[in-house]
Amino acid sequence: MDQVEIIANSTENSAGVAKQDCGKKCPWGSTSYVSVPCSLTDVMSEELAKELQKEEEITAFQNVVVVDEMPFVTGDNIDTSSDMVLAQMLQMEYDREFDAQLKREEKKFNGDSKVTVSFENYRKLQPFDSDSSEDEVDWQDTRHDPYKADKPSATPKKGFTGKGKDITTKHxxxxxxxxxxxxxxxxxxxxQVGDGLGMDLKLSNHVFNALKQYSYNEQRRSARLHEKKEHSTAEKAVDPKTRLLLYKMVNAGILESVTGCISEGKESVVFYAKGGKMEDKVVPEECAIKVFKTTLNEFKNRDKYIKDDYRFKERFSKLNPRKVIRMWAEKEMHNLTRMQQAGILCPEVVILKKHVLVMSFIGKDQVPAPKLKDVKLSREDMKQAYYQVLYMMQQLYHECNLVHADLSEYNLLWHDGKVWLIDVSQSVEPTHPYGLQFLFRDCTNVSQFFQKSGVMETLNERELFNAVSNLNITADNEVDFIAEIETLQKVNEDHTQLHGKKTAEFHSDSGDPPIIDE
Structure with a gap:
């Protein structure tokens, strides 16, 4: 009985310590203890022991958040006959206790410091602790990837591992x-490099450097294409310099407005515009703006038509390819002026600025005149069109001293019951080294078109050539005919070299309108 009393008294003292007053008191003062009597049954109670342990923890760590323990799973709601299930339950219980202890150590380590250290990485992660939804799939998660059975292993840390036996470096x-x-x-x-889903991709330095160089080359190529598109007149768009020229014409009152694209060819783009006024010239109400393309890819053989022309031969050798475009526009302006003075139906030149040529519009109410290949004419109208083209070719050769060099149904318009001639930028004189060959090609195109159109009076290409040039070549077949043409061209070339300077001086006073180059 004495032993029981001694145990009871010691237990009372322990409980009194647990129930001490936690209020703020002087740290140097004496601590008073309140003794709470209890029975032997309470002393042996497991619940009392847990309560005393919690009170001690709260007293020692007042600001620590106590992790609520989940109720231990018993055999009432789960089958505990399996040793694996029991082991998992015990492991989960141990992990919860470990996490609670880790929280207390973290609080004790940090104290009241403003800079804290987290022990979160040392926690025991449980399946039920995951906050992510089951529906969400991480792009780096390859556990369910059919192409890779195992998840890629983590990147090993650099430095020494083990006892210095294995070394892992950046290499x-x-x-x-x-x-x-x-x-x-x-x-x-x-x-495109892919998102890495389902792939533990490892590229060697050789492959990576090759891909890097390829990416760099692609960037440069894309930049060149973008710059080329911005600084060139291609397709149905104009570059900033061309837009500036058009804005200046509108601001000067030469043009009232510029609207949509009429047509597009291998050498130029034609836009519609409403005419304004000029001091020294009457501007038509409807105008066509021919913008020569500054890209040199579509019409690469342009120099064949201009480098041997005595009017531009000396200037051509001193110019770069882009300035040749301006000379090409100037060439069309001079040719149109000659044709207009001879009375040939063609667009009237209004003004030329660099590679932009403003002409009168062939059509009415913004509707361009149709090409001869697109218009449907009666047999009599087609016959009259043929004779008009024949007379026009004779005028062009004898009165204008020109060969169209690209004459076909695509460059002949039908307007007001008459044929109009356009696109003469490539036209050359008969003394050109290829002038007679160009004329024979024009005669071939015209003869074939009107023969297909049903005009019975159409001459063949050799007869049409003699009718236009009056050279009266008497070859029976086309091969001998072309051979005689080449012989005549050789004679004309020698004659041009001897008398080219006098001929150039003679044609310098042809009355061509001045070029306005701003």
Whole structure:
């Protein structure tokens, strides 16, 4: 009985310590203890022991958030006959206790410091602790990837492992390969590298450097194409310099407005515009703006028509390819002026600025005149059109001293019951080294078109050539005919070299309108 009393008294003292007053008191004062009597049954109670342990923890760590323990799973709601289930339950219980202890140690380590250290990485992660939804799939998660059975292993840390036996550096094949894969994200957005889903991709330095160089070359090529498109007149768009020229014409009152595109060819783009006024010339109400393309890819044989022309021969050798475009526009302006003075139906030149040529519009109410290949004419009208073209070719050869060099149903318009001639930028004189060959080609195109159109009076290409040039070549077949043409061209070329200077001086006073180059 004495032993029981001694145990009871010691238990009372322990409980009194647990129930001490936690209020703020002087740290140097004496601590008073309140003794709470209890029975032997309470002393042996497990619940009392847990309560006393919680009170001690609260007293020692007042600001620590106590992790609520989940009720231990018993056999009432789960089958505990399996040893694996029991082991999992015990492991989960141990992990919860470990996490609670870790929280207390973290609080004790940080104290009241403003800079804290987290022990979160040391926690025991449980399946029920995951906050992510089951529906969400991480792009790096390859656990369910059918193409890879195992999840890629983590990148090993650099430095020594074990007892210095194994060394992993930045030159490791696996580490370097994965690093190269990550660096592919710095490539240009246009360079498709994939998102890495389901792939533990490791690129060698050789492959990565090759891909990097290819990406760099693609960026440069794209930049060149963009710059070329911005600084060139191609397709149905104009470059900033051409737009500036058009704006200046509108601001000067030469043009009232510029609207849509009429047509597009291999050498130029034609726009519709409403005419304004000029001091020294009457501007038509409807105008056509011919913008010569500054790209040199579509019409690469342009120099054949201009470098041997005595009017531009000396200037052609001193110009770069882009300035040749301006000379090409100037050439068409001079040719149109000659044709207009001879009475040939063609567009009237209004003004020329660099590579932009403003002419009168062939059509009415913004509707361009149709090409001869598109218009449907009666047999009599087609016959009259043929004779008009024949007379026009004779005028062009004898009165204008020109050969169209690209005459076909595509460059002949039907307007007001008459044939109009357009597109003469490539026209040359008969003394050109290829002038007679160009004339024979024009005669071939015209003869074939009108023969297909049903005009019975159409001459063949050799007869039409003699009717236009009055050379009266008497060859029976086309091969001998072309051979005699080449012989005549050789004679004309020698004659031009001897008397080219006098001929150039004679044609310098042809009355061509001046070029306005701003």
């Amino acid at each position: 490791d094949e696996v580490v370097c390969g994965r690093k190269n894969t990550a660096r592919m994200e710095n490539f240009a957005p246009e360079f």
